[in-house]
Amino acid sequence: MITKLQCADRVLDLSRVQVMGILNVTPDSFSDGGNLYQASRLSVDKALVHAANMVADGASMIDVGGESTRPGASPVGVQEELDRVIPVVERIKAELDTLISVDTSAPEVMIESAKAGAGLINDVRSLARDGAMEAAASTGLPVCIMHMQGATPATMQLAPHYEDVLAEVCDFLAQRADQCVAAGIPRERIVVDPGFGFGKTLEHNLTLLRRMDELEALGMPILVGTSRKTMVGQALGREVGDRLAGSLATVALAIERGGRIIRVHDVAATADVVRMTEAVLYGAGQERV
Numbered sequence: 001m002i003t004k005l006q007c008a009d010r011v012l013d014l015s016r017v018q019v020m021g022i023l024n025v026t027p028d029s030f031s032d033g034g035n036l037y038q039a040s041r042l043s044v045d046k047a048l049v050h051a052a053n054m055v056a057d058g059a060s061m062i063d064v065g066g067e068s069t070r071p072g073a074s075p076v077g078v079q080e081e082l083d084r085v086i087p088v089v090e091r092i093k094a095e096l097d098t099l100i101s102v103d104t105s106a107p108e109v110m111i112e113s114a115k116a117g118a119g120l121i122n123d124v125r126s127l128a129r130d131g132a133m134e135a136a137a138s139t140g141l142p143v144c145i146m147h148m149q150g151a152t153p154a155t156m157q158l159a160p161h162y163e164d165v166l167a168e169v170c171d172f173l174a175q176r177a178d179q180c181v182a183a184g185i186p187r188e189r190i191v192v193d194p195g196f197g198f199g200k201t202l203e204h205n206l207t208l209l210r211r212m213d214e215l216e217a218l219g220m221p222i223l224v225g226t227s228r229k230t231m232v233g234q235a236l237g238r239e240v241g242d243r244l245a246g247s248l249a250t251v252a253l254a255i256e257r258g259g260r261i262i263r264v265h266d267v268a269a270t271a272d273v274v275r276m277t278e279a280v281l282y283g284a285g286q287e288r289v
């Protein structure tokens with residue numbers, strides 16, 4: 001597996017586990033009070049402060065997302081997504097020394113984000129939207145492709161079913177990666193993600209994590225996103241604001257099973273778990289090969 005991910009003008013060192021801080025720029029997360037999100041100075045300022053705090057806490061990249069992908073969420077229009085995401089990407093690029101990832105499925109947002117300084121495209125729909133794969137390829141940026149059962153977040157949780165969740169997730173990611181390569185995205189620029197919570201029951205999610213080492217056979221870096229998710233809530237009977245400890249447990253287990261990029265809300269606590277887990281697995285200060 002590659003240990004250096006070339007992200008435009010930056011290189012991400014995947015010989016160490018890296019923390020990706022989540023920056024939601026949706027109305028519910030960064031509104032100025034009203035229902036409609038406006039890319040006002042104030043909200044971009046708030047987003048920048050949050051990003052800066054996550055970088056200071058140990059995030060090596062910031063994942064900017066302007067679309068809510070919660071189960072049942074309705075899709076956002078492209079212009080609205082651009083209005084939410086691009087000013088924030090530009091501002092982070094101008095003011096912080098960090099890698100910017102953009103959580104989007106829209107080809108226009110991929111292209112404009114790349115122009116604004118993003119270094120990674122993170123698509124929960126695995127570049128399945130019309131034109132998305134071509135758009136992603138045209139940017140030259142690495143992509144994270146994620147498994148989701150069911151075509152959209154609106155319907156994914158209706159009746160998730162698998163014969164063998166690991167085999168199916170693995171096959172999907174392998175096929176999707178091949179399609180990316182055929183579309184001109186080099187394999188060395190593909191990151192894979194099992195998609196915790198996307199069209200999966202609690203038991204599916206737990207099995208995926210338990211057996212996540214099987215995804216290492218794909219030979220591509222693995223990104224893991226379990227932070228504050230329903231799977232933690234269901235396993236513990238905890239509301240979303242009370243899932244930190246449960247989320248951290250999944251981080252340690254995911255690292256032990258090959259996770260290389262950990263996508264989280266709680267960066268400081270996660271960074272400690274990452275360092276502690278790596279110390280146990282590889283020795284203090286040791287590089288993993």
Ligand code: 7PJ
Binds near residue numbers: 069103193195226
């Ligand atoms: C994920 C994501 C994930 C990747 C979201 C949430 C839902 N991108 N975007 N992996 N989840 N790659 O954070 O709860 O698991 S949005």
